Amino acid sequence: MNEAAMAWQDRVFGSFAYVLRSRGDDAERGQALVRLVLVPLLCLYVVPKLLGGEDRAETWLKLTVAYLIAYIPVSVLLYRDILQRPGQFHGRRLFGMANDYLGMLLALAMGGAATLPVYAALLWVTLANGLRFGPRYLIGATAAAFGVLGLTSYFNNYWRENPDMVLTLVLTTMIVPAYVLTLITQIQKAYHAAMEANLAKSRFLAQASHDLRQPIHAISLFTSCLRDAGLGPREVQMVDNIDRSLESVSRLFKSLLDVSTLDSGRVTPKIEPFAVQQIVDDVVRQNSQAAERAGGELRVVRSSAWVQSDPSLLTTMLQNVINNAIKYAPGRPVVIGCRRNGQTLAVEVFDRGPGVAAEHQPHLFEEFYQVRERGDRDIEGVGLGLPIVKRLAALLGHTVVLESRPGHGTRVTLAGLPTVEPQFAERERVAQQRPVSAMDGLRVLLVEDDDAVLLATASLLESWGCEVDKSTVIPETFEDCDLLITDYDLGGGVTGKECIEVVRGVQQWNIPVVVMSGHDADRVRDELGDPDIPLLTKPVRPAELRSVVLASALDLRE
Known part of the structure; x- marks a missing residue:
């Protein structure tokens, strides 16, 4: 197989895999949206052809035209119902499919050569149902397509007079869905195998990080005991160096554990109202020493806003963003503040570091991606901070936006936090x-x-x-x-x-x-x-x- 053919096959498999991954609410909404566009277009083409024919006064012809026109508002109602009641309702899917095939049957059976292009829509709808909803729907849709072809051949004189054309359409309707079904089956197997491998990786990371956390946890406690043991200045400096190294390793294990936990699907947000400034103050308190060691400082623009989110997950997101800012903008101030946008709040972290070139910015939220140029100094981390932030933002229904100008700095915005009325907080314990x-x-x-x-x-x-x-x-x-x-x-x-x-x-x-x-x-x-x-x-x-x-x-x- 030549390179062009292999590249084409990879694109096809990639497209199918994307569709399979996105099956569910989005798939049903996507199919309804296609119907919303396709039905009016078919009506604009088919209705004039039918009304311009010789038998336009026949009762069945009038009923066909009336049905096709009435199906436009029905498509709108189906789409609205999916938006209002998201979820997988098989009865709703079957209702939409039945009306799709009935409309195409009437258009093909009541027309002649002029409505033959409707077959393209028939094949498209058949494949779309299979790709969006799975192999069972593909088999059912293919059976419905054969039914449309059989009934059209029975009722339409033009089709009966052209058996070669009918045979061609029947073979096409058989071969193309069968080939797609084979691809779907292969992709599903590959997808499940990849998922198993990914879960195995996550389990390994979780176990490895847990096993390594134990001795690091012990070392951290021992060094704290050493600091209080009356050591000399040189020994205290050595203990401080050990502590800094342990903090770096600890952050690495936390990132690995966060990724493995997200991959496992066990993270469930616990939404509650809280003062966003509490989260900001906690994260700043945890990172102030790291900023000082890097020669910079953390500056906070205070906010009195309350938001509705998961405080623990939001803390993790903000922690990763500020940690990145400290690493990549050493010796520079990092500013954290909030900005209201209607009924939502955005938390912004701005640094005056070197910035990120435009060609790197689209990849910064990819796992393990790091901006490295020849001669750059080594920076701790493995490129998991921003990917974790993006995945947590999607889980919480928030958005994360990165803006950067080389030579001016970088701003990361955690947006879409719903604001709520201030609540009476429990007694704060600032130990x-x-x-x-x-x-x-x-x-x-x-x-x-x-x-x-x-x-x-x-x-x-x-x-x-x-x-x-x-x-x-x-x-x-x-x-x-x-x-x-x-x-x-x-x-x-x-x-x-x-x-x-x-x-x-x-x-x-x-x-x-x-x-x-x-x-x-x-x-x-x-x-x-x-x-x-x-x-x-x-x-x-x-x-x-x-x-x-x-x-x-x-x-x-x-």
């Missing part, structure tokens, strides 16, 4: 502003199946003044405690949920709990069934753990 001495004497039961993580976490808690009772399994007996900190997956089919139930049962009160996990946070939250339990994703930053523990200690003292 970083509270005295650490509040944790002195706090009795903590720590359950963690990984020995290194158990030792590191216990050492860190003790350095903050906590009294720690630690165990690698759910303990059968333990001293009274003020706080339970548990890993979620404890091995042997036992989870943190069972640990919480056992400890609270022994203590006979709803003891405060902190859960740590390296797995999918949404899955863990669903299984816990208690949104008030803080969930920390490994590797946990010591400041984050301290903040949650301190908040619990202050609650106990109030």
